[in-house]
Amino acid sequence: MQNNSSNRQKPRIAIIGGGVAGATAAVHLGEQGLDVVLMERGPSLVNGPPICHLHAGGNLYREISQQQCLELLRQSVETIRLYRHTINKRPTVIATPTSDPEHPQALIPRLKAVRQAYQAMVRQDPHNEVLGPPEEYYRLYERADLERLRLCSQPSEPAGMDDWLIPFAQRVDLDLIQYPVIAVQEYGWSVFRLAATAMLTLQQLPHCQLLTNSTLVDAQLHEGQWHLTYHDQALQSHTMVVDYLVNACGYETGKLDDLTQNPQYRMAEFKAAYIAKWPDEQGLWPEVIFHGQRGTPQGMAQLTPYADGVFQLHGMTKAITLFDDGLTRSSVQSSQPVLPEVLQLKLTDGWPDEVVEARTRQAIAHIGKFIPDYCRAYPDGKPLFGAQQIPGEDETLRAADVSFSGYHYARIEIVKGSSALEAARKLMLHWQFADHTTSVSIEQQHPVSLSLEADKIEQFAIDLALARGYPIELAKIIGC
Incomplete structure (x- = not known):
C-alpha cells in the first residue's frame, strides 16, 4: 500500500x-x-505503564519540585476538560507513618501554593473548576476528627470529604500515622x-x-x-x-x-502495579497514600480504589513496584536504554504466574501494615506494568x-x-x-x-x- x-x-x-x-x-x-x-x-x-491518578499538583510524591507540581496542576485541569468521562471523582488521602522521618506539616506550604494557583486558574476561566471548589482543594484531619468519623456510616453517595474519609477512619490503624492526615482533591484516572x-x-x-x-x-x-x-x-x-x-x-x-x-539522552524505568480484590468491603474508598522512603522496605504504599472492592496497589519497594536494575540509562552508542533481560521478557512475553502471585501478596501485606483488614484481600488478575521513559x-x-x-x-x-x-x-x-x-x-x-x-x-x-x-x-x- x-x-x-x-x-x-x-x-x-x-x-x-x-x-x-x-x-x-x-x-x-x-x-x-x-x-x-x-x-x-x-x-x-x-x-x-500503569495509570491510576491524574497527579494534579503532584502532591503524592514529596521528592519532586513545587514548580513541577504547579505545572502538573495546570496540565491535569486541562486533561480533565478534554477527557471528562475518564475521571474517577474521589479524593486522595495522604498519610505519613509514625516510622517516617518526615512530618506531614512539611507538605502544607506546597498545598497552599497549589490551591492558590488553582484559585487563579478558576478566576481566569470558570471552566477550570474541575477539582471542586478551590477553597476545598485540601483539608487537614487531626486524630480527633478521624475518631469522630469512625462512628459514622458512609452514605451511598458521598457528598464531601468527610463522607469519603469514613472507611479510612474505620479501617486504618490510627496509632501508626502522624497528624494531620491530608485529604486532597486528587482524582483517579481510568486507563x-x-x-x-x-x-x-x-x-x-x-x-x-x-x-x-x-x-x-x-x-x-x-x-x-x-x-x-x-x-x-x-x-x-x-x-x-x-x-x-x-x-x-x-x-x-x-x-x-x-x-x-x-x-x-534518557532513562527508562520498569514499574508495575498489582490488582487485588478485598472481599466483603462495601465502603467507597478514597485513594490512600502512605508516604515512605522510596526503595526501602518502608517505601510509599498506595491503595487505588476501583469498582466493587477491586484495588490497584503500588509499593515503592524493590519487592513490589520497583525492580533491581529497573532504572536504566541510554549511552553514547544508542539513545535507547537497555532493560535487563528478565524485565524485557516481562514486557514481551508476560509474567510467570508464581511471580504475579508473590508480588501481589507482598503488595497486599505492604498495605496491610496500616490497614490490618486488607490482609484478607487476594490477587485478582495480572499486573498493570510497563517501562516509563524519563528524558534527561x-x-x-x-x-x-x-x-x-x-x-x-x-x-x-x-x-x-x-x-x-x-x-x-x-x-x-x-x-x-x-x-x-x-x-x-x-x-x-x-x-x-x-x-x-x-x-x-x-x-x-x-x-x-x-x-x-x-x-x-x-x-x-x-x-x-
Whole structure:
C-alpha cells in the first residue's frame, strides 16, 4: 500500500506509538482537521505503564519540585476538560507513618501554593473548576476528627470529604500515622476509559487513520518527506510518505531516535502495579497514600480504589513496584536504554504466574501494615506494568512533554499522562499548524471527543479490559 502526500494541500503527520501521548496527539491534531496517521503495534491504544491518578499538583510524591507540581496542576485541569468521562471523582488521602522521618506539616506550604494557583486558574476561566471548589482543594484531619468519623456510616453517595474519609477512619490503624492526615482533591484516572475515548474519537475523525497491529521498521528522510516502512499483523510490508514524524514510542522512544539519527539522552524505568480484590468491603474508598522512603522496605504504599472492592496497589519497594536494575540509562552508542533481560521478557512475553502471585501478596501485606483488614484481600488478575521513559538525567522529573530535532521530527516524552495534551499543543504551535492568535477553549477545539457519552465510553472500556485480560471493575465509572 503506497500513500503519497506530495499532492496534498495540507501536511500529513505520522505519530508512532499509541500510548497516552500518541493517542492524545492524534486526537488533538485530528480534531483540528489535520491529516494524521497513528501507528500502534498493539491491537488497541493506551496499553502501557500503569495509570491510576491524574497527579494534579503532584502532591503524592514529596521528592519532586513545587514548580513541577504547579505545572502538573495546570496540565491535569486541562486533561480533565478534554477527557471528562475518564475521571474517577474521589479524593486522595495522604498519610505519613509514625516510622517516617518526615512530618506531614512539611507538605502544607506546597498545598497552599497549589490551591492558590488553582484559585487563579478558576478566576481566569470558570471552566477550570474541575477539582471542586478551590477553597476545598485540601483539608487537614487531626486524630480527633478521624475518631469522630469512625462512628459514622458512609452514605451511598458521598457528598464531601468527610463522607469519603469514613472507611479510612474505620479501617486504618490510627496509632501508626502522624497528624494531620491530608485529604486532597486528587482524582483517579481510568486507563481503559482513556483508551476507549481516544479510539472512539479517532473512529469519527475523517482525516485520521488508525493503524493497529502495525510495527514501524524503517524511516528515511528523502527530499523533505519521511518515507516509512511498516509491517502489519501478517508481517506484510507497507510504505507511506508523510511530511512530519512524531516519535511517541514510550520507553522505546530511543529506538526511533536511533533509526532517524536524532540522538537524545534518557532513562527508562520498569514499574508495575498489582490488582487485588478485598472481599466483603462495601465502603467507597478514597485513594490512600502512605508516604515512605522510596526503595526501602518502608517505601510509599498506595491503595487505588476501583469498582466493587477491586484495588490497584503500588509499593515503592524493590519487592513490589520497583525492580533491581529497573532504572536504566541510554549511552553514547544508542539513545535507547537497555532493560535487563528478565524485565524485557516481562514486557514481551508476560509474567510467570508464581511471580504475579508473590508480588501481589507482598503488595497486599505492604498495605496491610496500616490497614490490618486488607490482609484478607487476594490477587485478582495480572499486573498493570510497563517501562516509563524519563528524558534527561533527573530521575525525579515528572513534568515533561515534547522536544524537537532534525527536520520535521519531534519526540513526545511524558512521565505523567496529564502532560500529553500540553505536548500535542506544542506540536501545533512549533510547526505552525494553526493560528493561535485567538483563544479557543478546549471544549471548542474537541467537539468530537466531548460529544461522546459516558455509558458508551464505559462499555467500550469494559470490552478493552476483557480483551486485555483485566477485571472489568477497572473500567467502570466510580465516584461522583
